[in-house]
Amino acid sequence: MDWLERARAAEQLRDWDEAIALVSAHAECFSGDPDMHDNHLWHMDLLVRAGRISELTKRALTDSHARRRLNRSLRERGMEAALCGRAENGDRGALYVLVRLMCETGRVQEAHKVVADIGPEDQYARQIVADDCWT
Numbered sequence: 001m002d003w004l005e006r007a008r009a010a011e012q013l014r015d016w017d018e019a020i021a022l023v024s025a026h027a028e029c030f031s032g033d034p035d036m037h038d039n040h041l042w043h044m045d046l047l048v049r050a051g052r053i054s055e056l057t058k059r060a061l062t063d064s065h066a067r068r069r070l071n072r073s074l075r076e077r078g079m080e081a082a083l084c085g086r087a088e089n090g091d092r093g094a095l096y097v098l099v100r101l102m103c104e105t106g107r108v109q110e111a112h113k114v115v116a117d118i119g120p121e122d123q124y125a126r127q128i129v130a131d132d133c134w135t
Contacts, residue, residue: 003022007022016050019046020043020047020050023046026039027039027043029065040065041065041069044056044059044063044069047059047066048070057070060091068093070086071083071091071093072097074097075098080101083097087114092125095118095122096124096125098114099115103129103132104132108129111128112133
C-alpha cells in the first residue's frame, strides 16, 4: 500500500495523527507540482478535522492557505469573537468572512460597524456590505 492509500485509510478511520503525518510529508505550499499543492490543502483540512486549531493558527502566520482554512473553520464553529480578533489584528480575510456572516444573518448594522471600526478604508469590505447586506 502506498502512502496515499495509507493516508486515505487513516483519514477514513479518523486516525488524524497518521493521516496528517503521511499527507504533510508530501505537501508543499505553492508548489510547482500540483499534487504537492493539493496535498498541502488536504493537510490544512486535516488539521481542522483533527481539531488542531492552535497548529493551524500558528501556520496561518505565514501560510495564506492555513489562514483561509482557519477563518472558514472559525466561521463554521460560530467563533465570531475569534474572527473579530483576527480581523482587528490585521487579517483582512477574517474581516471579510465576518462581514459576510453578519450580512447573511441579517445583521446589517453590525456589519457596517465592524467595517467602520476595523477597516474603514477597506474598499472590498465596504463592497461586501453594499452587495451582500440587505438594508
